[in-house]
Ligand code: SF4
C-alpha cells in the first residue's frame with residue numbers, strides 16, 4: 326500500500342472526518358485569491374497582508390514536499406444555554422489545546438502514526454502553518470461558500486488542521502457538494518456589522534469575532550449595539566446558512582464545557598474576580614490575552630445592555646468601581662444611555 330493510503334486508512338480508523346494530501350506548490354495560487362480579497366476591502370493589504378506567507382510554503386518549510394490536511398467534525402456537542410448566541414461555537418468546543426478532547430487525541434495519534442512511517446512532519450494548531458480553508462479546498466475535502474467558511478457534507482462545523490511533510494505524496498478527492506443556491510445572500514444580509522459586505526468579501530477588522538476577541542476597545546457605540554449579545558466570537562453568518570440547517574447535533578459533551586457553562590453569562594462575568602476570569606475563561610478562550618482581561622467585562626456589559634438593559638443596572642453600578650478605567654467608563658456610558666446616571 327502507498328504512504329497516502331496508509332495515512333488515509335489510519336485517519337479513517339481514528340474517525341477523522343476527511344483527509345487529503347496536496348503538493349506544497351498547490352498552495353501557490355492562494356496568493357492570487359488573497360490579493361483579490363485584499364483588493365475588495367478598504368485597507369486590505371494591512372489587514373490580510375500577513376497571510377501572504379501562507380502561499381509560498383517553501384519559504385517556511387524548505388525541506389517539505391507535501392501538505393497533509395485533515396478536517397475534524399465538531400458540530401456534535403451540547404452547547405451550554407448561557408453561551409448560546411453569546412460565544413462562537415467553535416471556541417466553546419475548541420479541540421486545539423485540549424488534550425481531553427477526542428479531536429486533539431485524533432490529531433496527535435495521526436501525527437504519531439506519520440512519524441512511525443518515517444515521515445517528518447511539522448504542524449501547529451495556532452496560528453497554523455498555512456491557509457487551512459484553501460488547503461482543504463485544494464485537497465478536495467469540501468468547498469468554500471460565500472460566507473468564506475469551509476463546508477463538507479457536515480456543514481461548516483469542521484476544524485481543519487495541516488502538517489507539512491517531507492514525503493512526496495498526493496491524495497485529492499472530488500467533493501460532491503451543491504454550490505450555494507444562485508440567489509442566496511442570507512449570510513451577507515444577516516451580518517450584523519456589514520463585515521461580510523458581499524459574497525466572499527469579509528473585512529476581518531470589523532468582524533464581531535475580531536471585535537470581541539482583540540485587545541482593542543475600538544468599537545464605537547453604534548457598533549457596540551450591532552454586536553448584540555455576542556461576548557466572544559460570532560456565528561451569525563454560519564447559523565443562517567441553509568447549508569448548515571440541522572447540521573449541529575447536540576449528541577455529546579465536550580470535556581468540562583457543561584461545568585463551565587454556568588460562568589458564561591454576562592452577569593457571571595461581571596460578578597467574578599479578574600483572577601477567576603483568567604482561570605476560568607482566559608485559558609480556554611485564549612484570543613483575549615491575559616493583559617486584556619478587562620475586555621471580558623466590556624463585552625459582558627455590552628451583551629447585557631443589548632439584551633436586557635432594564636436588568637443591567639445593578640451589574641453596571643458594580644462595574645463603576647472596577648479596577649480598570651475602561652470598564653468604569655464603559656459602565657458609566659451604559660448607565661448614561663439607560664438614563665440612570
Ligand atoms: S462572523 Fe459575524 S460579524 Fe463576522 S462576518 Fe460572520 S456574521 Fe459578520
Ligand code: SF4
Pocket residue numbers: 470471472473505506509510511512513565566567568
Ligand atoms: S447563506 Fe446562502 S450564500 Fe451564504 S454561504 Fe450559505 S448558502 Fe451560501
